[in-house]
Amino acid sequence: MAPHKLLKVEVLSKTHVKPKKPLGRSECQLVTFDLPYLGFFYNQKFLLYKGSNFDEIVEKLKAGLGIVLEEFYQLAGKLGKDADGVFRVEYDDHMDGVEVMVAAAAEEVGVADLMEEMGMATFKELLPYNDILNLEGLHRPLLAVQLTKLRDGLVMGCAFNHAVLDGTSTWHFMSSWAEICRGSHSISVPPFLDRTKARDTRVKLNLEKPSDAPEKAKSAENGDVTKSDPPLQEKIFRFSESAIDQIKSNLNSNPSNGTKPFSTFQSLSTHIWRAVTRARQLKPEEITVFTVFADCRKRVDPPMPENYFGNLIQAIFTGTAAGLLSAHPPEFGANLIQKSIEMHDSKAINERNKDWESNPKIFAYKDAGTNCVAVGSSPRFKVYEVDFGWGKPESVRSGTNNRFDGMVYLYPGKSGGRSIDVEISLEAGAMEKLEKDKEFLMEA
Structure with missing residues (x-):
């Protein structure tokens, strides 16, 4: 199958999912282990599944997401700063929550087509938040999910704000979300959310917008390719x-x-x-x-x-x-x-x-x-x-x-x-x- 066919992806809807129960307001300081990654891009994951009943699957995933976010509520929040300019994760019940996009690929695209070992640039339309810096978490959700319908399955494309979590936490969240969707009433291992137990130093950073990020990240975000960046x-x-x-x-x-x-x-x-x-x-x-x-x-x-x-x-x-x-x-x-x-x-x-x-x-x-x-x-x-x-x-x-x-x-x-x-x-x-x-x- 020609790779360009994969680019025929139509976004059908965009909604937001919040924790199912009201949780009030909470704030959690970002620490030294988190802050250096503000100049990275959102960390994307691509999961490919076989399956039918796409609409039913989407509703099941959204319902499970609302439940798992009761524990992982930080992912439903945004980045913010306290009065001293120290970055933190802020959550309150009035925030939008996690962005969920539902999309459809061209009718002829099936799971087997996406099993080919093509470069991920071919699959870019199946992923949310391409070339979006983590610093943008001041203005947009910390997690975005795109669910794309295929002929015989679906793609789950996720974009996590890397200033908020690493790989271990990412897969802890994903496995917990799956656990809920499989029918569990609660997750077996709740997250340990107090970052200051690992490091409690308060670091003030003068970052307000993407232009404050490192040059290399900005040039990539703008699509610039220099002589030092061969294909x-x-x-x-x-x-x-x-x-x-x-x-x-x-x-x-x-x-x-x-x-x-x-x-x-x-x-x-x-x-x-x-x-x-x-x-x-x-x-x-x-x-x-x-x-x-x-x-x-x-x-x-x-x-x-x-x-x-x-x-x-x-x-x-x-x-x-x-x-x-x-x-x-x-x-x-x-x-x-x-x-x-x-x-x-x-x-x-x-x-x-x-x-x-x-x-x-x-x-x-x-x-x-x-x-x-x-x-x-x-x-x-x-x-x-x-x-x-x-x-x-x-x-x-x-x-x-x-x-x-x-x-x-x-x-x-x-x-x-x-x-x-x-x-x-x-x-x-x-x-x-x-x-x-x-x-x-x-x-x-």
Whole structure:
């Protein structure tokens, strides 16, 4: 099917959904873990389902959303500031709530058509809030959902304000919403909503409108493409359970003195970092940076519960010369990643927060490092268990927002077990080389 057919998406209605019960007014200060992401774009998720009775499904989803928002009411609010200029999430019963759009794709478009591994730009019409900065949460909902009817199913496109929550919180919300729609009267794990338990420093930011955001984010929002921003290509590389096990066992087959076994994440990350560096054909002296947006819930002191709602991630950076990474065996890169992750303890997190608070800097979504490979999402997120009552998703992907050369999203493979899907955005020339790299593809 020709990709342009997907662009025939007609929005049929736009409504708002509030918590089913009145909750009054509440305010929750954004903290140091949240604030740097005001210059990112809304974080988009794309879930594809088979199913019939579209109108019935829409009503069921809206009804479930009204119930789940009683616990996750912050997503029904807006960004605001207190009298001192400190950002916060504000909710009251008079606010609009979550924006829900109902749409229809061209009649011939079916689920199988969207299973093709096209770039997400092809699917842009199926996602809300493209190129919308999180700072816009001052004026628009913090969550938007677009439900698009297909011939034999539907697409659920979601846009979450990234200044309000990270991936762990996103999938906690999605699984809770699905739980309600499957018939539960309450969610099994309510969110832990007090962000100040993780960090209570009050940081004043002089941001009022999108023009206050970083230049790179603004230029992307305006559709500007500079010479430093070549066209990107995206592809999903699917690694089976046996391929993942082989990558991990190969890396751990030559243990050096004093090193711990490398985890699945460290093994796959090294595999990706080395392959992308080869594909980019960097000069030996050029620096390449591996970045992981790491969950800090168990790293902070005191530790925060898994159901902490908000951002509790920090970027961990590992850098080396491309020549060193390529010339040494894989254990060299894996050691660098392992040490960087291990060193990022509560003391390091606290120091990073103090440094940022002394000189607050709003990140652009591309600030992940030189010649970087930056990993977001996690194969631990149970994305294929988000079943609203008519079956598990056929495909789960990240949207078009916050993509740059070297951005990688990891998801569990749909086949289950230890399989992992690796969604990579790269400059076209490098992607062409990566697609032919037998070592990366685990082909003999």
